[in-house]
Amino acid sequence: MLGMHIRFMSRVNKETAVAKKKELITAMSYLKQMPQRFPYFEEAYIPSNKYHKMFVEKWYLVIYQILDDSVYVDYILDCRKDYTWLIK
Numbered sequence: 001m002l003g004m005h006i007r008f009m010s011r012v013n014k015e016t017a018v019a020k021k022k023e024l025i026t027a028m029s030y031l032k033q034m035p036q037r038f039p040y041f042e043e044a045y046i047p048s049n050k051y052h053k054m055f056v057e058k059w060y061l062v063i064y065q066i067l068d069d070s071v072y073v074d075y076i077l078d079c080r081k082d083y084t085w086l087i088k
Contacts, residue, residue, distance in 0.1 A: 001076045024076065027056040031071045
């Protein structure tokens with residue numbers, strides 16, 4: 001998802017795409033230290049207490065889960081798009 005979004009952005013402005021990629025990766029790297037600090041992603045059709053949500057800047061939502069000592073990023077969503085398939 002990140003790759004597709006950055007590729008799309010780079011068609012418009014390569015410098016902005018590179019900066020946004022760096023910003024998102026930097027934000028996600030902080031999950032190494034204390035991933036539990038972000039709240040659970042609670043929606044009707046999402047398993048309870050499984051996924052966490054982290055907002056990055058104005059428009060990005062990172063949905064991840066913690067398994068043992070590892071953090072797995074499942075989705076990076078641009079909140080300006082329609083994601084009704086995810087939250088019903």
